[in-house]
Amino acid sequence: MSKKDALTAAAAELLWERGYSATSPAMILERSKAGQGSMYHHFAGKAELAIAAMTHMSDQLRAKIETALAAADTATARVNAYLDSERDPLAGCRMGRLLHDHDVVGDERLRAPVAEFFTWLTDRLTEVLADGVRSAELRPDLDVATTAAHIVATVQGAYVLARAHQNPHEFNRAIDGAKHMLANLRA
Template sequence: MSTSERLIESTRELLWERGYVGTSPKAIQQRAGAGQGSMYHHFAGKPDLALAAIRRTAEEMRAKAEEQFSAPGTALERITAYLLRERDVLKGCPVGRLTQDPEVMADGTLRGPVDETFDWLRGRLAGILAEGRDRGELDAALDPAATASAVVAVLQGGYILARAAHSVEPFQQAVGGVLGLLAGHAATR
């Protein structure tokens, strides 16, 4: 792995563990096994490196979600696969956790990939739900955009509840609850 890749990966890990404020250039360099000169050779500074790390994390999150979203199956089957996929629940969502970081949220450039990822996720879910509604799999009265926002909110809230309880159980209950609500919208054939 190149020095710039080690720096990006180390920053990704530290942002997930400590947030932006808690991630110092020195900690990044130590974890990456890179010197200060190497860091500043590849990146203009901590904000530039953090942006590269946040973008990479967001791209990875979208790619993982797309695996379930583009798989064969009904809309409900694909959303179920997405919600039930393996996750490191107690660490929280690597993108969602950034919303709790005031410095990331105050910086439009750093916040950009976070906003784009959640916009994409809500839009992709809404598209799948609309497709399911249009194919007669889901109740015609279902509002795809509102339902997609609710799914994302439950997922992110589930992470928070699990972290607060130091248990995956609240996350599993939240996901089970939203899946039950979605199943209630399945069209009867």
Template sequence: MDTADRLIESTRALLWERGYVGTSPKAILERAGAGQGSMYHHFSGKRDLALAAVRRTAQEMRESAEERLSGPGTALERVAAYLLREREVLKGCPVGGLTQDPDLMADPELRAPVDETFAWLRERIAALLSEARQDGALGPVLDPADTAAAVVAVLQGGYVLARAADSAEPFHRAVGGVLDLLGARVTD
């Protein structure tokens, strides 16, 4: 891993652990094992480095989601594969967790990759739900865009419930409930 990558990865970890305000350039450099000049050689400062870290986190989430959403199976099976994929539930969503940082969310440029990622996810799931509807697997009562928004909200809320309970069970129940609701609308 080159110095720029080490700086980005260190920033990602520190943003997760400490938030934007608690992530100092000194802590980033120490964790990355880099000198002060290297940070400013690759980035204009902490904010620029944080933006690169947020973008990388968002990109990784999109890639992971797309792997399941474009995999084999029917449209509903692909949505289920995404919802049921292996996750570190008690750690929370790496992108969703960023929304809990008021300083990061107060900066439109830092917030943009988070918003764009959730918009992408809603649109991607809505496209699959539209496909399922066209194939007759999803009833005509459900609006694909509204249902996709509900799926993403349940997923993010499941993380919150799991962390509050210190148990993955509420997350798995929430995901199971969404799958049951979608399954209840499947037609033969």
């Protein structure tokens, strides 16, 4: 693994674990086992490295989600495969947790990769639901964009509930509710 890749991977792990504000360049260097010169050779500073790490996290999540969405034939089964994807509810969403950090929310450059990920996810679920409407699996009057946003919000809220109660069952209960809602949208 190149020094740049090691720095990016270390930053991604630390951003997920600690957030942007609580992650220092020294922590990233220690985790990556790279020298200080390597960081500033590849990145202009902490923000640029964080953006690269967020993009890396987004790419990993997109690939995982695409794999889940390809695992079934019907729209309902595809969305359920996404909802049933393996997750660590108590660790929280890699991308969603970044929005709990004031420095990320307050900086358009830092917020952009997170917003782009959630836009992509909502659009991707919208496409799957639209396929379900076209195939007459789902109700013809279904607002697919609103339903997709609801599913994304449910997953993010499920992480919050699980972390608040320190109980993964809370996550699973919310996910079961989303699956129940989806089942009731069948044509």
